[in-house]
Amino acid sequence: MLASLVGFLGDFDKAEEAAQEAFAIAAERWPASGAPVNPGAWLVTTARNRAIDRIRRERTLAQKIHLLPVPEAVMDVMDEFDDTVIKDERLELIFTCCHPALPLEGQVALTLRAMGGLETAEIARAFLVSEETMKRRLSRAKAKIKQAGIPFAVPAAHLLPDRLDAVLAVLYLIYNEGYNGRVDLAAEAIRLGRVLAALMPDEPEAHGLLALMMIHHARRRARFCGEDLVLLEDQDRSLWDPAQIAAGQAVLDRAVALGGRGAYVFQAAIASLQTAEPIDWPQVAEMYRRLAELTGSAVVELNHAAALAQAGDPAAALHAVDRLDLDRYLYFHSTRGELLRRLGRSAEARAAYRQALGLATSTPERRFLTRRLEQFSASPDPTTPP
Amino acid sequence: MQYALMIYAEPGRVETLSDAERLAARAEFSALADGSRITGDVELQSAETATCVRVAGGRTLMTDGPFADTKEVLGGFVLIEAANLDGATLAARIAADRVGGVVEVRPVVHADLD
Numbered sequence: 284m285l286a287s288l289v290g291f292l293g294d295f296d297k298a299e300e301a302a303q304e305a306f307a308i309a310a311e312r313w314p315a316s317g318a319p320v321n322p323g324a325w326l327v328t329t330a331r332n333r334a335i336d337r338i339r340r341e342r343t344l345a346q347k348i349h350l351l352p353v354p355e356a357v358m359d360v361m362d363e364f365d366d367t368v369i370k371d372e373r374l375e376l377i378f379t380c381c382h383p384a385l386p387l388e389g390q391v392a393l394t395l396r397a398m399g400g401l402e403t404a405e406i407a408r409a410f411l412v413s414e415e416t417m418k419r420r421l422s423r424a425k426a427k428i429k430q431a432g433i434p435f436a437v438p439a440a441h442l443l444p445d446r447l448d449a450v451l452a453v454l455y456l457i458y459n460e461g462y463n464g465r466v467d468l469a470a471e472a473i474r475l476g477r478v479l480a481a482l483m484p485d486e487p488e489a490h491g492l493l494a495l496m497m498i499h500h501a502r503r504r505a506r507f508c509g510e511d512l513v514l515l516e517d518q519d520r521s522l523w524d525p526a527q528i529a530a531g532q533a534v535l536d537r538a539v540a541l542g543g544r545g546a547y548v549f550q551a552a553i554a555s556l557q558t559a560e561p562i563d564w565p566q567v568a569e570m571y572r573r574l575a576e577l578t579g580s581a582v583v584e585l586n587h588a589a590a591l592a593q594a595g596d597p598a599a600a601l602h603a604v605d606r607l608d609l610d611r612y613l614y615f616h617s618t619r620g621e622l623l624r625r626l627g628r629s630a631e632a633r634a635a636y637r638q639a640l641g642l643a644t645s646t647p648e649r650r651f652l653t654r655r656l657e658q659f660s661a662s663p664d665p666t667t668p669p
Numbered sequence: 670m671q672y673a674l675m676i677y678a679e680p681g682r683v684e685t686l687s688d689a690e691r692l693a694a695r696a697e698f699s700a701l702a703d704g705s706r707i708t709g710d711v712e713l714q715s716a717e718t719a720t721c722v723r724v725a726g727g728r729t730l731m732t733d734g735p736f737a738d739t740k741e742v743l744g745g746f747v748l749i750e751a752a753n754l755d756g757a758t759l760a761a762r763i764a765a766d767r768v769g770g771v772v773e774v775r776p777v778v779h780a781d782l783d
Binding site: 386431434 | 714715717720728729730732734751753757758775776
């Protein structure tokens with residue numbers, strides 16, 4: 284409803300005001316006269332009409348509303364509100380909320396408020412900030428939309444790839460906030476991902492992101508043991524949700540069928556491969572290689588090397604790792620240490636682990652690395668997996 | 670010779686003025702124009718409405734807020750008419766690509782006090 288009104292009025296505050304008025308009228312009338320056949324459409328129409336009345340009253344405001352001249356007789360046109368109209372308006376709203384000219388935190392807050400219908404207080408709680416702070420973020424973002432002339436529109440074709448990337452990044456950011464323990468947001472991100480994939484059925488990356496989030500989400504109950512994070516290989520697979528994994532894989536299949544070769548599609552493919560037993564490591568390594576090609580990320584290269592090692596080729600893995608410029612990155616040194624250990628080069632392995640330990644900032648990391656170093660004084664077994 | 674005067678205002682100061690004070694300031698400023706010395710002027714909306722545009726690897730990068738780096742220097746400015754921010758950033762992209770730097774896009778205040 285809000286999406287439809289914002290699209291129509293070109294203004295968040297007015298849309299919210301109009302929606303509230305419509306609800307108030309409904310609360311007054313429906314108990315006496317009964318609810319209309321299509322309550323949603325009734326509310327939207329009533330809210331639009333109220334907003335139009337208001338615009339007529341405040342004539343100076345009319346210049347700021349993008350829909351001019353004010354259409355007559357919207358009152359009776361219920362047919363206008365079929366799914367497609369509302370769908371298009373929701374898509375416009377997503378692109379407006381995730382416009383890169385807005386600060387990222389504003390994009391996230393607006394998306395949750397406008398698309399998810401979360402209350403400001405709920406969003407504030409999810410991001411561990413005060414309601415006042417969240418209100419300021421929202422009103423600042425809304426003000427910029429109005430003053431800087433950010434359009435309510437799906438971007439033109441030549442802008443679409445960049446702008447879609449921005450939308451996907453916001454949804455993934457919301458998901459990752461939830462992934463760190465606040466499950467509500469993860470579920471909300473998946474819901475929004477579904478909406479986006481339905482609105483843009485031909486965009487493989489929209490499906491790729493949805494698949495990635497669903498497959499990760501299916502493993503959420505196995506990710507934590509108390510406060511501690513449980514690594515993939517140590518997770519209790521009986522805690523995974525097989526139905527959701529299958530659903531995520533079906534979405535991934537759709538993305539691939541659409542010719543999807545983007546970063547989210549590859550990440551979803553990796554997540555999907557990692558749910559198999561046993562894991563097809565050569566295939567995982569291949570996916571990481573292509574993802575690295577696409578992103579140019581040294582961290583992805585490091586993951587590629589780790590997958591090569593799991594696939595049984597620690598020498599090739601070490602060769603790949605040694606080319607990377609990640610000297611300040613803990614996992615670069617711990618991965619090198621592990622590869623050297625497997626290749627039986629104990630002294631070098633110990634040195635690498637010591638370097639990793641020097642970069643460790645959290646207690647679990649330090650505990651893990653210290654344990655690894657102690658294992659060298661015990662009997663080293665080069666065939667033990669990590 | 671022509672000169673451009675880049676007027677950096679204290680943020681928020683203009684908003685504290687009453688309409689009368691703003692009119693007076695405008696009149697005082699217009700007095701400078703005697704003898705047609707001023708050929709045009711604009712007032713920009715507040716810094717919160719700014720968006721910076723740059724081009725990297727063929728992609729347009731947009732960030733919220735005014736340009737606040739010290740390495741690049743102001744090299745000029747143009748006034749354009751665009752339907753909305755997307756139209757304006759499209760033009761900004763072309764300019765940013767040409768100079769290899771950053772273009773700040775800021776809406777202009779309409780002189781409704783005249």
